[in-house]
Amino acid sequence: MSFLENINSPADLKGLSRSELPILAAEIRKVIIDVVSKNGGHLAPSLGTVELAIAIHFVFNAPADKIIWDVGHQSYAHKLLTGRRERFHTLRQFEGICGFTRRSESPYDAFSTGHSSTSISAGLGIACAKRLKNDKSKVVAVIGDGSMTAGLAYEGLNQAGDINKNIIVILNDNDMSIARNVGALSSFLSRTFSAKYLQDFKKELGDFLKSLPKIGDDIYQFAKRSKESFKTFITPGMLFEAFNFEYFGPINGHNMNHLIDMLNNIKCLNEPVLLHVTTKKGKGYPPAEKNPVYFHGVECFNADTGKCTNKEHPIPTYTQVFGETLLKMAKSDERIIAVTAAMPEGTGLAKFAETYPDRFFDVGIAEQHAVTFAAGLASEGFKPVVAIYSTFLQRAYDQILHDVCIEALPVVFAVDRGGIVGEDGATHNGAFDFSYLRSLPNMVVMAPKDENELCRMLTTSLAHNGPIAVRYPRGTGEGVKMENQDLPIPIGKGEVLKKGDDVLILAIGRSVIEALAAHSTLTEQGISATVVNCRFVKPLDADLIGALAKEIPRIVTVEENVRHGGFGSAILECLSDEGITGFLLECIGIPDTFVEHGPQKILRSKYGIDALAIVHAVKRLMLDDR
Secondary structure, eight states, X not given: OOSGGGOXXXXXXXXXXXXXXXXXXXHHHHHHHHHHHHHOBOHHHHHTTHHHHHHHHHHSOTTTSEEXXXXXXXXXXXXXXXTOTTTGGGTTSTTSOOSSOOTTTOTTOOSXXXXXSOXXXXXXXXXXXXXXXXXXXXXXXXXXXXXXXXXXXXXXXXXXXXXXXXXXXXXXXXXXXXXXXXXXXXXXXXXXXXXXXXXXXXXXXXXXXXXXXXXXXXXXXXXXXXXXXXXXXXXXXXXXXXXXXXXXXXXXXXXXXXXXXXXXXXXXXXXXXXXXXXXXXXXXXXXXXXXXXXXXXXXXXXXXTOOBXXXXXXXXXXXXXXXXXXXXXXXXXXXXXXXESSOTTTTTOHHHHXXXXXXXXXXXXXXXXXXXXXXXXXXXXXXXXXXXXXXXXXXXXXXXXXXXXXXXXXOXXXXXXXXXXXXXXXXXXXXXXXXXXXXXXXXXEEOOSSHHHHHHHHHHHHHOSSOEEEEOOSSBOOOXXXXXXXXXXXXXXXXXXXXXXXXXXXXXXXXXXXXXXXXXXXXXXXXXXXXXXOOEEESOOHHHHHHHHHHOOEEEXXXXXXXXXXXXXXXXXXXXXXXXXXXXXEEEEEOSSOOOSSOHHHHHHHTTOSHHXXXXXXXXXXXXXX
């Protein structure tokens, strides 16, 4: 008999006895492992929160009570318990369920997530809204210890404590402990302090002490300090109680009975509460327990062995090429500093960190700080390279503008995962960087057509005395010959790759490969095209583009970025500035929408930014006889 097969909502879960819940947890783990082994996904975080998800839904009454999972990549068990069991096999697949929480996907997903550290702020907003509506239901925000490295989390804590709104924050501590779990005594004290009658007694005693004439408040503060000094000596509650949160923990996040008892106790409190639970990433699956970093976000693997089933590609990824190139360049230039925001492996900087530990800085999930920190380094003559995924760099826009660009500080932005990323979907596609970077004065923005050009662009970047961004895609390179890597590319200069008289195709970044594929198809159909690798979104090669546009007035621009304010818009501005008229132009790029999750190839076809879309655009222009 399977308990999970009979659970279609949290109401069904509440029909189980406590003794049956560990069996359910084992069933959930098996399903998660089976599906993620086929689809890829965030395995270790979700395995670590199975008991926590069960306990939360066992105690609280979602969707009336709002459960917010920070980032959302630890929410797979939550999805299985809230009506998505039968569709769970479609996780992260095209037109399947999302790998993160989505309000549009389920009423049990109280807030859409994908970027970290938003849960407390969102939860506080929901709690305030409930108070205004006289809604007595609860708000629970589950946040990981990694997300607590971001300032946004503390901004939420600060306001919640200040306005004393009813919110429960559950700190899921699964790796970097804020303070060491000191064992049974701490757990015992946390349980004792959480009992409702003791909370009531503490409040009544506090009110009594404060009511004493003249000396009451002083006695109350002394009593409170005395209690807190003992409690915080063995627990990490001092930090959170400084924010006016009632702190409980740390407790074992895999002890179901203990979790349920704690949650039942603290849900009766009408003030900001923080419950600190310790969990193990990858719990219940030995390969993930042994290597939680690898299984944090993993591709397809053999569930029996934990071994990756995707064949190793002989062509390195752009990320690998970036990491190896920067490591080589750092050997000959001691001024090069690498900075990342909690992604040393994801950005290809693990070897750099090992080789040059004094010149590598992982600032945690704090992209704003990373950028301003790099600006400080640059102001003292160093060459900081900030390696951050495109979608996460969005969080530091003001720091790029204010702290880097105004004074034209030489900070290099290595913008990984530019364009369509794939299965992680709307929150992770890097579809906006051309638009949000090219608008900034003093900023240079470029994108390589292949991995060899990426190396040359890094050389260019580190030789440039000002802000500069090189944006490259997720995935393997093109397998080109690696040559002239130390030869910089002149700022703002494009290159003509193919010559033809019928149409002018202006492409940037990975889209150059699609343009060349389209060129081959068009040639077979008797249409000759000039293909230009523009290399730079800013500054554009106005001389080259203007001269070609005068000769070939049918123009197609191609980019893997939103059309609004992107590369195509820059071309139109350039042609206008050059006083060129009488041309026909079609911009190919991502339309005014958020790209969903799915394989990159399918998404490029769906949104009309692949070689076939270029061919169709050219044919439309050829039919236009204006």
